[in-house]
Amino acid sequence: MIINQYIVLILMYIGINIILATSLNLINGYMGEFSVGHAGFMLTGAYVSSLITVLLVPDQLLIWAFPLAIIAGGLAAALLGLIVAIPSFKTRGDYLAIVTFAFNMIVKSAVENIDTVGGARGFLGMDRLTNPFWVIFWTIICLYVIRNFVYSKFGRGALAIRSDETVAELMSVNTREVKIWAFVISSFFAGVAGGLLAHLIQYISPSMFDIVKSTDILVMVYLGGVASLAGSILGATIFTVLLEILRPLQMWRMVIMPLILIFLMLYRPKGIMGLKEFIYFIPRRERL
Numbered sequence: 001m002i003i004n005q006y007i008v009l010i011l012m013y014i015g016i017n018i019i020l021a022t023s024l025n026l027i028n029g030y031m032g033e034f035s036v037g038h039a040g041f042m043l044t045g046a047y048v049s050s051l052i053t054v055l056l057v058p059d060q061l062l063i064w065a066f067p068l069a070i071i072a073g074g075l076a077a078a079l080l081g082l083i084v085a086i087p088s089f090k091t092r093g094d095y096l097a098i099v100t101f102a103f104n105m106i107v108k109s110a111v112e113n114i115d116t117v118g119g120a121r122g123f124l125g126m127d128r129l130t131n132p133f134w135v136i137f138w139t140i141i142c143l144y145v146i147r148n149f150v151y152s153k154f155g156r157g158a159l160a161i162r163s164d165e166t167v168a169e170l171m172s173v174n175t176r177e178v179k180i181w182a183f184v185i186s187s188f189f190a191g192v193a194g195g196l197l198a199h200l201i202q203y204i205s206p207s208m209f210d211i212v213k214s215t216d217i218l219v220m221v222y223l224g225g226v227a228s229l230a231g232s233i234l235g236a237t238i239f240t241v242l243l244e245i246l247r248p249l250q251m252w253r254m255v256i257m258p259l260i261l262i263f264l265m266l267y268r269p270k271g272i273m274g275l276k277e278f279i280y281f282i283p284r285r286e287r288l
Contacts, residue, residue, distance in 0.1 A: 008132060010244060012200060015135035016193050017236035019142045021220035022229060023189035026146055028218070029226035030155065031182050032162025034093055037084065037100030038190050038217045040107040041077040043209035045191025046198040047117055049073030053199070054125045066129040070138070070195040077191025078184045080107070085183035089176055092165065104214055112206045122205030130200040138196060142189045143281075147229055151283050154181050162227075212254065219261045225271030230278035235271065 020038065027035045052069040053062055080103075087099045112120045149155050157178035160168035169175055198204045216239070224235020239257075246253035264271065279287065 009200075010240065012130065012132060012135045012196075014237050014240045015132075015139045016196050016200070017217075017220060017240050018139050018233050019189050019193040019196075020217045021224060021232040021236040021239075022142055022146055023186045023193070024217050025221050025224075025226065025228070025232045026149070026158075026182055026186045028221055029228065029231075030150055030162065031158040031179070033088060033179075034097045035084075035100040035186075036097050036211065036214050036218065037102075037104035038186075039209040039211070039213035040100075040104040041081060041187040041190035042194035042197070042213070043107055043111065043204075043206065044077040044080055044194065045070075045073030046194030046204045046209070047073075047111060047123065048076040048191070049195030050123055050126050050198045050204060051117065053127065053129065054123075059127075062127055062129060066199070067134070070134075070192055073195035074188040074191040077194070078188035081183040081187025082180060084187070085180045088179050088183065101211065101214075104209075104211060108206045108209060118205070120206060122203060122207075124203040126199050126202050128199060128202055130196045135196060138189075138192050142192070143229055143233075145185065146189075147281055149181070149185060150229075151286065154178050158182055159227075215258060215261065219257055219264075222261060222264050222269070222271050225273030225276065227275050228271070228273040228277050229281045231271055231273030231276070234273055 020042065024035065024038045027033050049069040049072060052072055053066060057065040057069070084100060084103050088096055091099060111117060117123050150158070154177070157168065157173045157175065160171065160173050161175055161178060165175055194204075194209075220235040220239045221232065222235070223238060224233065225231025243253060243257070246256060249256070268274070
């Protein structure tokens with residue numbers, strides 16, 4: 001029974017990581033930008049959903065209010081994603097990475113200095129409301145929404161931006177609108193993942209959502225493959241399992257994982273499934 005519970009827990013972590021990797025892949029993979037602030041959106045969703053379930057909802061209504069709290073956390077993260085999208089209109093590559101890194105640090109530092117939510121000590125008191133059903137549900141929703149976005153006119157616009165933003169604008173692609181939608185959708189699901197994680201481990205603190213967490217998500221994306229839903233699933237699964245296998249190494253595993261990212265960038269920069277897709281994720285009209 002203990003082994004089974006452990007396996008179920010790992011599978012839920014895998015599902016949450018798939019949501020994170022898929023949502024970041026929309027920005028870093030499909031649109032070709034370089035965001036390193038995904039943990040900031042995750043933090044926002046985790047804290048907003050946790051504050052709702054702990055402070056605003058009576059115990060007898062928690063089960064019913066939980067999905068609404070997760071959505072609220074996602075919407076709060078999406079609002080911040082909208083704000084972060086604005087600097088992306090004029091910045092790309094390293095400059096956008098600096099902007100998103102600064103955003104991550106600002107959000108983390110702000111929460112650390114708010115005593116109402118526990119400050120640097122963290123926040124707890126959440127019931128364990130995350131279960132396999134909700135993880136599977138949100139994983140499917142994330143994959144479905146992003147898959148449809150990728151094969152919509154906005155997705156085509158994102159691919160055009162990745163190739164050459166200037167040419168995309170000359171070809172009448174509304175790059176600002178595409179970026180706004182991409183950042184909002186990506187940050188929404190990062191917030192959802194944060195809410196699911198908070199109600200799984202029943203404790204959150206700002207230190208959990210630092211640049212190291214953002215780096216972990218980057219490793220998942222580039223390990224599995226850029227611009228690939230199947231790659232995001234593969235990368236999140238391998239990363240989560242590998243992290244558990246390396247757990248006896250304690251802090252050394254935090255050295256090994258960034259090294260994996262470095263070797264990936266050197267020898268396989270597009271990842272295992274980079275620019276490739278599982279056929280069933282591709283609409284029928286696109287398969288020929």
